[in-house]
Amino acid sequence: xHPASLTPATAPxxxxxxxxxxxxxxxxxxxxxxxxxxxxxVVATEPRLPDGTPFPTFYYLTHPGATAAMSALEATQVMxxxxxxLAADDELTAAYAAAHAAYLAxxxxxxxxxxxxxxxxxxxPTRVKCLHAxxxxxxxxxxxxxxxxxxxxxxxxxxxxxxxxxxxxxxxxHDTRVLT
Numbered sequence: 637x638h639p640a641s642l643t644p645a646t647a648p649x650x651x652x653x654x655x656x657x658x659x660x661x662x663x664x665x666x667x668x669x670x671x672x673x674x675x676x677x678v679v680a681t682e683p684r685l686p687d688g689t690p691f692p693t694f695y696y697l698t699h700p701g702a703t704a705a706m707s708a709l710e711a712t713q714v715m716x717x718x719x720x721x722l723a724a725d726d727e728l729t730a731a732y733a734a735a736h737a738a739y740l741a742x743x744x745x746x747x748x749x750x751x752x753x754x755x756x757x758x759x760x761p762t763r764v765k766c767l768h769a770x771x772x773x774x775x776x777x778x779x780x781x782x783x784x785x786x787x788x789x790x791x792x793x794x795x796x797x798x799x800x801x802x803x804x805x806x807x808x809x810h811d812t813r814v815l816t
Contacts, residue, residue: 642666705792
């Protein structure tokens with residue numbers, strides 16, 4: 637597996653992140669995934685925040701449409717279903733463990749924080765605890781790296797191929813939806 641590629645966070649990216657999060661983004665290393673319009677979708681965050689706090693969530697989902705879709709799934713039985721699939725399928729379990737290892741390797745390239753050693757995000761490698769985290773990893777690393785993140789994205793009502801950003805100029809320029 638190859639680590640996700642990060643693009644530098646520009647001043648406009650930081651402003652979009654502030655708008656998406658409703659607060660300034662902390663410890664940004666780069667943008668790990670973008671909307672088709674170019675806005676940030678997933679930010680990569682330092683494993684130790686500037687104030688010294690250990691932060692295991694290296695890939696952080698910021699796009700409002702994506703976060704809303706994962707929140708909607710979490711409000712249903714999807715996490716229970718995914719945990720049941722994980723418990724019943726040895727191949728899925730192995731792939732999820734490999735996703736955990738890939739996540740840790742990606743984060744380790746940006747610093748060693750003993751307090752979070754072996755801790756990735758989203759419940760990896762043994763359970764599904766946060767769809768936002770596993771979806772962020774799936775978006776950053778690409779399809780096939782995090783099977784639970786891939787499943788969550790497939791079940792959600794948001795797609796990385798369809799701009800839903802609030803910026804009409806950006807959304808209109810790259811909107812790939814088919815209107816009926």
